[in-house]
Amino acid sequence: MMRLQNILAGLAFVCGASFAAEPVKVTVDFSKPQGAFQPITNWFGYDESGYTLAPNGQALLKELSEAYSVPVYVRAHHLFTSGDGTADLKWSSTNIFTRDADGKPVYNFAIIDKIFDAWREAGVTPMVELGFMPEALSRKPSPYRIHFGEADMLSSGAQEPPTNYQEWGELVRVFTAHLVERYGAAEVGRWYFEVWNEPDIPYWHGTREEYFKLYDYAVAGVRAALPGAKVGGPATTSPRGQKGAAYLKAFLAHCAEEKSAADGKSVPLDFISFHAKGQPKLMADGNYVRMGLDKELADVREGFRIVAASPFAKLPIILSEADPEGCAACSAKENPANAYRNGPLYAAYTAASHKAMLDLAAEYQVNLISLLSWSFEFEGRGYFEGFRTLATNGIDKPVLNFFRMAGKLRGQRVAAESSGAISTDDILKNGVRGAPTVDVLATLDQGHAAVLLWNYHDDDRPGAAAEVALTLKGLPKGAKLLREYRIDEGHSNAYAAWQKMGSPDAPTTAQIAELKAAGGLHMVGRRVTAEGRYALPRSGLLLLVFGD
CATH class of the missing domain: 2.60.40 (Immunoglobulin-like)
Structure with missing residues (x-):
């Protein structure tokens, strides 16, 4: 038997x-x-906005758009960072803001237009993260570019407050006005504008009060260009931690009780964002990884409790990063626990977290609209290195097929x-x-x-x-x-197919075609x-x- x-x-x-x-x-x-079933899995994000323009990046964006019958939203870091646009692990840039010889602001939209055009061409909708600080506006610009793995990347000048908050607000206003001119007020009015990323940790080198000021000037700039724009934040880290919880509470109190530093009026807030992360670990005997679904759900529960107890209990909540752990650019080489990312466990974990988050939202009677997976793709890397990605060198991973399932x-x-x-x-x-x-x-x-x-x-x-x-x-x-679809060791699993090939570092053209076929969502029958x-x-x- x-x-x-x-x-x-x-x-x-x-x-x-x-x-x-x-x-x-x-x-x-x-x-x-x-x-009504609220779709929440149709949101994705990544550090390197420049990978939007890479061939595999553009192909993946189209796949995400095709997976859903509702809009797919995309969030990316480094939209305001200075540089030539080259993307690398946890780094990208657009060079949107510089100064002329007289110190006057110069706005350059050449790179950022390509990114937004590519998003629109792929059929996805931007979630506009307003960050990071341009070098010419940074309070402490040096060192500015730090390569991943060489030093603490978050000691960069891109994480500094501005030298002038009025100029920061004007940058946001000019940028938003440019978006409206290029794409139309009706279209941009559908987008969400989020101020910064994780200001409660060294992604922001200022104080909490300085972040509130940054927020005030940013939303004033957005609203000056598009009065009906949807603005929010604070994109803080784990609410299960004391620091993350305190920061989120203080931000909500600022919006509810204080006046904007930009114009002395009430502080606009159209949505609330925070992050939720799990905690996988390699067990002591080294033979297997144990996931930490309970940790990610604890973040979500505590965040919902904070929002439900605030004056903003009915506002949309965007989990603008919701993942099994925190570092997408860390591979299984740096952390062996990250090996879970290649196989179907990542997909099953995401399915379980998805339902639990919907149930928690119902329990706390909050308006959850997004479980944003911080996962995309990295160019120029080996196959299945264990990065937190949806695809590797154009080969779809099993987790991407969960999102295809969720789209149905x-x-x-x-x-x-x-x-x-x-x-x-x-x-x-x-x-x-x-x-x-x-x-x-x-x-x-x-x-x-x-x-x-x-x-x-x-x-x-x-x-x-x-x-x-x-x-x-x-x-x-x-x-x-009836159509039946599966994800497991034998279905919708390019990683298993790659292993059966002997895990080639450089698959042949025929092997790549086989891997692409294995990476799709497999319909195993009609009944x-x-x-x-x-x-x-x-x-x-x-x-x-x-x-x-």
Whole structure:
């Protein structure tokens, strides 16, 4: 029987088979809507705005746009940083602001226009992060450019406050006016303008009060050029930490109770942003990685508590970085725990965090609109080096296929229960360290229905497949054709295909074509019924789609 179960674990669909173990019972009732399904996974970001213009960067942006039927938002650092536009690990630049021989401001939009044009051409919508400080406006400009790994990159002059806050506000005003002229007020009015990044750590070398002043002048500049623009912040780090929580609370108090340093009026705030990060670690015996989903969810819960207790409880919340850990540019070479990024565990983790965040938002009655994955691609690097990326050298990773799956969830969220699910409260208390969590999320949009299941465990090591017995209720009559998609060791997994090739450093043209095919989201079959038993491998995801 054990041998039979191992065989079944690799099959896409099992109907009428007998199982030795009690299956996980999953019931989806499409006749019980639970409110509008809020897409939150359609947001992405990266340090190196210049990689937008790289061939693989442009291709990846188009893939992200095509994955969703709703707008896809993109956030990037270094839009105001000085330099020639060359991108590198955790660095980029646009040279938007310099001075002439008389010290007067000179604005140059040549590089930044290419970035925004590429975003628009790819069909994605900018989330405009206003940062970092131009060299000619920095309070302490030297050293300005620091290469990743050579020293503390956050000791750069790009993280300094401005020498003149009026000039900072004018830079933001001129930039916003340029965007309006180039793309139209209606289009730019759809975008979100976020002031800076993580001012509670050395991404900002000023005081908290100086950040508030920076914010005031920035939003005044945006609103002067586009009165209806959506502005917000503070993009602070982990609220589960005392410093991050205190900073977020103080910022909200500033917006609620104080006057703007720029114009003496009330401080505009249209959305609230903060960051949430997990904490994976290599276990003592060195044989496997243990994820820290509980840590990321603790950030989200504490942030929601702070917002819910503030005067801004109904404002949109943007998790403008929400990831398993903090350093996208750190590879598995620098930190072996980062090896999780290559395989399907990253996808299963993101599925589990996605549902938990939706549930926490409902519990605290806050308006969560974004789980922004800080992940993109790096040019000129080896294949599958363990960077936190969606693709490597144009080859899609399994995690990108989770986002493709998530893009098929839409309409109304419907009742869905799993006997194998671990509650969000339990994950927050204990992580997923005993039995795995086998959970489900389902939506209905007229004739389009989708059921997403995953088998997640914090420990990145082999485990038995879950045997899922699926029951569907209330499925609309028109939603009969079923498409089945999978992510696991054998499906939608270019990393596994690369390993089977012997992990080549320089794949041949034929091997690259094979890897690209393996990296897509695999539809493993079409059926007219879905009820029955499914084998769901550890770190595996299964999506069932009915209708269009």
